[in-house]
Amino acid sequence: MAIRSNPRQRGQLVEQATARWLAERGLTLVASNRHAKGGEIDLIMRDGETLVFVEVRHRQRQDYGHPLETVTAAKQRRIIKAARFYLHTQRLSCPCRFDVVGVTGSHSELEFDWIRAAFDAY
Template sequence: MPAPTDRPTPANQAAPSRRQLGQQVEQAAARWLATQGLTLVASNQHAKGGEIDLVMRDGEHLVFVEVRHRQRSDYGSPLETITPAKQRRIIKAARFYLHAQQLSCPCRFDVVGVTGSPPLLEFDWIRAAFDAY
């Protein structure tokens, strides 16, 4: 009989919770966007009625990034899950963030669709995916 081990193995290692998986995917998206030239300013910014996954800087623009994840694309792209209601919540949270930080600068709203399971992830980035209205 093999000796017991304290190290988890794939067979007995618990799968990450949805929240942990979401955080891993958002961190991976932030790292990937950094390789594309953006700089991370903040993450998981909560405001009444909304949340911003990533706040990044792209030159003079402050970029509010929504990260959407699906392990498989059998039922469509994660990008298809950004509804008008979700856009309104992101815009509201962005306005709150700008006011709280006393910022006045050009802004845009990007969406990153992530497919796969860490560490094997594919990224689909849409710059200026929607406008504030």
Template sequence: MATPANRRQLGQQVEQAAARWLETQGLALIASNQHAKGGEIDLIMRDGENLVFVEVRHRRRSDYGHPAETITPAKQRRIVKAARFYLHAHGLSCPCRFDVVGVTGSLPALEFDWIRAAFDAY
């Protein structure tokens, strides 16, 4: 069984791989692992005029469901709260969206499923 430190390291590697993959899709990385009171944003990227807050979810296999299915309404609220904090802290006012990247497989053979505008701020 993986230790918490190993899981955290794997999570960071998967997030970095997702960021590189999104860059090949035309997005630009602005920041990663942004912590705010009550939440964290895995990746913050720019897609044209849009600032994109990206949640990365990984499962080795999808036998028990797609990784994106693990993002509950409560998790969405925490991400939105963290995004609002980020926007306020950086004095930003721009179009935003919330994307999810579901990642399956094991390093280095990962598959990415990008869901644009996966949920809205409310």
């Protein structure tokens, strides 16, 4: 996978690669890049009966830390708000969880670190 220099394109390619990687592990893609006031959900997937809201964080190098370290409490609140909005607009009531996937590297050398149930809605 070629990672382009445009940050938006790079982000989309990394999210697509992450969705494929998670699908290889049994999840099914439902939606991607869902926006709501004040937040965005990168990937929405199904893991059996559970709806999974996935935050994808990418860094080509770890000189300034691992991408998983960038999911702050404020970021979690924005993701939770967007997830609630999604559930409301889709009229869904089902088990949910919030996962985070840290992606490092570039091109075909991507490495994935997946944290299931990384945080809870409060």
